[in-house]
Amino acid sequence: MVEKKKKKKKAQLPFRLNILFFIVFLMFSVLIVQLGVVQILNGEDFQKEIDRTIKDTTKIPVPRGKMYDRNYNVIVDNAPLYAITYTPPKGVQAKDRLDVAVKLSEFISMKDEDGEFINRITDRDKKDYWYLLNEEEAKSRITVEEAAEMDSGEEYSTIMSRITDEEISNFTEEELEVIHIKKELDKAFSLTPQIVKNVNVTPEEYAKVAEHLDELPGINATTDWDRDFPYGDTLQNLIGKITDQSEGILADNEDYYLTRGYSRNDRVGRSGLELQYEELLRGRKEQIQYTTKKGKVIDSETVVEGKSGKDLVLTVDMELQKQVDEILREELKTAIEKHPQGNRYMDDALAVMMNPKTGEILAISGQRYDRKENDFKNVSFRTIYDAHQPGSVVKGATILAGYESGVIKPGSSFRDSPIRIGGDEPKGSWTTGLGVLNDYGALRRSSNVYMFYVALKMGGENRYPFPNGETARFNPDAFREMRNYFAQLGLGVKTGIDYPNEATGVKGTLLKAGLLMDYAIGQYDTFTTLQLAQYVSTIANDGYRVRPRLLKEVREPDSTGLGSIYQSVNAESLNRVDMDQSLVERVQEGFRQVFQTQGGTAYSYFKDKEYNPAGKTGTAEYEFTDEDGNMVYTLNLTLVGYAPFDDPEVAFAVVVPKTGRGVSQQHPINNVIGTRILDAYFELKEQRAGNNQDDETEETDEESDQNNDE
Incomplete structure (x- = not known):
């Protein structure tokens, strides 16, 4: 019985093997058929894809x-x-970038000369690196259930949050080098070169990378600028x-x-x-x-x-610019050293020089004294962005506003005597005893009272002399009217300079008779140094307001030197003041008397100048609260002018804010700077004319010698 069972089992074994062989046969048959389909039906398409x-x-x-x-x-x-540089190919993965970073770290260092890394890496950068080295371990920190409820971004962020600070705190210097390189590689976009390192790349680093480019996919050794x-x-x-x-x-x-x-x-x-x-x-x-x-x-x-890119030819004269910078630094330092306590809040000196007919900026300088470092900083941009109360330099605009509004006529006179409105403090001029002044005298002697009467009359108050202590009649529309006249000259509006985000100053919001009187003498609204330069240029240019500009020409690039002209920038007149030419000429004459006639407020500085200057001085009382909460009383010293009077070729504005009260008379820095920068301009012009004459003489001598030889 036992033997029969054994025989039966032996008989069943081949049958099972046959079934197994049959299944294997079917599988191979399917594979062969599939292979045939691929080769015969789709083989050509696949080969095309490969090729x-x-x-x-x-x-x-x-x-x-x-x-x-x-x-x-x-x-x-x-x-x-x-x-x-690194230019990633399409489809590159984070692991690929890591491999490149590891290899590249053998050839370059991301540290500077002091041994510090050039750029900063974050904990997130370190975690990204740790993740790539320990991807399976990192992914195990989130459950299947958690992952099912998150998108890929949320899943990755969660994993990052579960990497501990301890795990990223013990990287070697070599690993940190790799992390720094990989961070730069990660910034790259497909087929767009990304700078990996362009600071302190040594010739040795450059050569090593260049020799191993075949091992560094996407990396290139090139030149930057x-x-x-x-x-x-x-x-x-x-x-x-x-x-x-x-x-x-x-x-x-x-x-x-x-x-x-x-x-x-x-x-x-x-x-x-x-x-x-x-x-x-x-x-x-x-x-x-x-x-x-x-x-x-x-x-x-x-x-x-x-x-x-195309080359720009600017309007600035760098030789003049350097001289103006130096003059501002010297005079600022002198004023501070002479009166360190009185001028302890004075730190800026600003100046703009421009051609009043073309608007070309010839020099534009701002110098700031840093008391902690005992050094100066160039802050030329402050001539465009910083606005200050300008003081009496605006009185030319006030006179023109009075003419055009009809409240005064050429030759109108007022006695310079303090005016008191209601219970306010009396308002007077910078000194007493100026007497009766007409419009010329008011500019020459810088009478505040004359300007006060212009403001009062524009506001509807026609009593003269004004009965002190009484309330003045006042129409607030006078502010709009006077500001409109000032705007025609470039005050309180954009000058139009080719520079980003030009400032226009701050307009006072309270509209009172006393404040309009302050406005008329430059002690209410604020203006930039550039606005003041455009304002005096408009007066010098017979009432035509020209856009100031820093660009003169655009040239095609040329590796051998200056390229051909692509574009020339021409002068652009923005507007002409809405008043008769003869009225502008009266203000011009008043400005000439300020500089060249006995009693003029700048006469002692400009009386002997051969270049025939004209202009206006200014002083504004400026109050502010210092860091300790103390009320500080200072002065803004200003000066505007142009020359020559009969054919202006240069106009200027100078602003020195926050000078000490009282010390301004001992060192009137605005007048000193104005004198020196005009001197510098004309001395430079004369020097260049002499050099040109010498060149012409040499050419003539050479031609004469050549003719004699012939």
């Missing part, structure tokens, strides 16, 4: 345009730098800044730049003229088309030649 080449275009940034001064001296250039300033910090703050490679385009205007062909890591003008003329300075990127096959680049072709 298919992909063409992608990448854009390479070019250097920005240079800047020149009006005499074609380079003031902003491009300095070449070694640079290591940075802005270079041959004149140092002279005018540099007005020229402005560009973003660095790590910043790229400005986030606030990302859409604006992207729609104009920029990449996210392109450097753009951040401020000043770099921002104002970004479209001209940016240039045209070089476009290279790469052909890839089986994921490898097999060919490249330049489809669009790169072209540097």
